[in-house]
Amino acid sequence: MPLVTSTELFKKAYEGQYAIGAFNVNNMEIIQGIVDAAKEEQAPLILQVSAGARKYAKHIYLIKLIEAALEDSGLPICLHLDHGEDFEICKSCIDGGFSSVMIDGSRLPFEENIALTKKVVEYAHAHGVVVEGELGKLAGVEDAVKVSAKDATYTDPEQAVEFVKRTGVDSLAIAIGTSHGAYKFKGEPSLDFERLETITKLLPNFPLVLHGASTVLPEFVKKCNDFGGQIGGAQGVPEEMLLQASKLGVCKINIDTDLRLAMTASIREHLVNNPADFDPRQYLKPAREAIKNMVKHKIRHVLNCSGRL
Numbered sequence: 331m332p333l334v335t336s337t338e339l340f341k342k343a344y345e346g347q348y349a350i351g352a353f354n355v356n357n358m359e360i361i362q363g364i365v366d367a368a369k370e371e372q373a374p375l376i377l378q379v380s381a382g383a384r385k386y387a388k389h390i391y392l393i394k395l396i397e398a399a400l401e402d403s404g405l406p407i408c409l410h411l412d413h414g415e416d417f418e419i420c421k422s423c424i425d426g427g428f429s430s431v432m433i434d435g436s437r438l439p440f441e442e443n444i445a446l447t448k449k450v451v452e453y454a455h456a457h458g459v460v461v462e463g464e465l466g467k468l469a470g471v472e473d474a475v476k477v478s479a480k481d482a483t484y485t486d487p488e489q490a491v492e493f494v495k496r497t498g499v500d501s502l503a504i505a506i507g508t509s510h511g512a513y514k515f516k517g518e519p520s521l522d523f524e525r526l527e528t529i530t531k532l533l534p535n536f537p538l539v540l541h542g543a544s545t546v547l548p549e550f551v552k553k554c555n556d557f558g559g560q561i562g563g564a565q566g567v568p569e570e571m572l573l574q575a576s577k578l579g580v581c582k583i584n585i586d587t588d589l590r591l592a593m594t595a596s597i598r599e600h601l602v603n604n605p606a607d608f609d610p611r612q613y614l615k616p617a618r619e620a621i622k623n624m625v626k627h628k629i630r631h632v633l634n635c636s637g638r639l
C-alpha cells in the first residue's frame with residue numbers, strides 16, 4: 331500500500347462529521363504503537379513529522395520506518411510534514427517522499443504568508459503532494475519558538491477566505507484558542523466556537539485543522555508525577571470540545587503531547603517498579619503499548635473515526 335494524500339480522507343471526514351488523527355512520530359516505538367492502533371480500529375491515519383523529529387531521527391530513518399509500517403500494516407497512511415517553516419524544508423520533504431506538507435507562515439505578515447504558502451502549493455501540487463497552511467497564531471511552544479498568550483491572535487474569518495482563495499491550499503490550520511504543549515489553559519478551558527462556525531460557513535466543505543489538540547488526560551499527568559515526574563498545572567482541550575469541532579469542519583486533529591505523556595508515564599512507572607531492569611526493551615515494550623492504547627482511545631472517543639477506512 332503506497333502513501334496517500336489527505337484529500338479523500340478529509341472529504342469523507344467532512345461528510346461524516348468525524349476527524350482524522352494526525353499523530354507526531356519520532357521513533358520506531360511511537361510509529362508502531364500508532365499504526366497498530368489504527369490497524370486494530372480500521373481507522374484512517376496521518377503520521378506527521380516535525381522539523382525537530384527530522385533532526386532527532388533523520389529523514390531517512392523516519393521514511394524507512396514509515397515504508398515498513400505501510401508494508402507491515404497494509405493501511406493507507408498519509409505522511410505529513412508538521413510546521414514546515416520555509417520553502418526549503420517543504421521541498422525537501424516533497425522530494426523526499428512525503429504525501430503532504432504544512433507550510434507554517436503564521437508568524438509572517440498576511441501578504442508574506444500568502445506569498446510563501448502559494449510558492450509551496452505550486453511546487454507541491456506539481457508533485458502530487460497536498461499542502462496545509464496556517465493563519466492565526468497559537469499560544470504555546472512550537473519547536474524552540476515561544477509565542478506568549480498575549481501575542482496569540484485568533485484567525486480572522488474574512489482573511490481565511492482570502493488566504494485559501496489566493497494560495498490554493500488544501501487545508502487550513504486555524505487559531506481558536508488551542509495551543510501546543512501540556513499547559514493550554516490557566517482557568518476554564520474555552521474555544522471560540524462562534525469563530526469556527528463563521529469560518530466554516532464562509533468556507534463550506536473546506537477541511538480545517540486544529541493544532542494543539544491534546545487533552546492532557548489527568549490520569550497520565552498523575553502517573554508521571556506519582557513516579558517521580560514534576561508536571562504541575564497541566565491542562566488540555568476537553569474531549570467533548572474536540573468532538574464538537576469535528577462536527578464543524580475540523581477534519582484533522584493534531585496530537586503529540588498526549589503521546590509524550592502516555593509514553594513517559596509508562597516508562598517512569600516501569601523503572602520505579604522494576605529498579606533492576608536495564609534492557610531498554612523491558613520499558614519500551616509497555617511504552618509502545620501505552621502509545622497504542624492512547625491512540626485507540628483517541629480514535630474511538632475523540633476522533634470518532636473507528637471503522638472509517
Ligand SMILES: O=C(CO)COP(=O)(O)O
Binds near residue numbers: 541
Ligand atoms: O499541534 C500539534 C502538532 O502540530 C500537537 O499539539 P499538542 O501539543 O496539543 O499535542
Ligand SMILES: O=C[C@H](O)COP(=O)(O)O
Binds near residue numbers: 381382412413586587
Ligand atoms: O507542534 C509541535 C509538535 O508537538 C512537534 O513538537 P517538536 O517540534 O518538539 O517535535
Ligand SMILES: [Zn+2]
Binds near residue numbers: 434464468
Ligand atoms: Zn504554527
Ligand SMILES: [Zn+2]
Binds near residue numbers: 413510541542584
Ligand atoms: Zn502544531
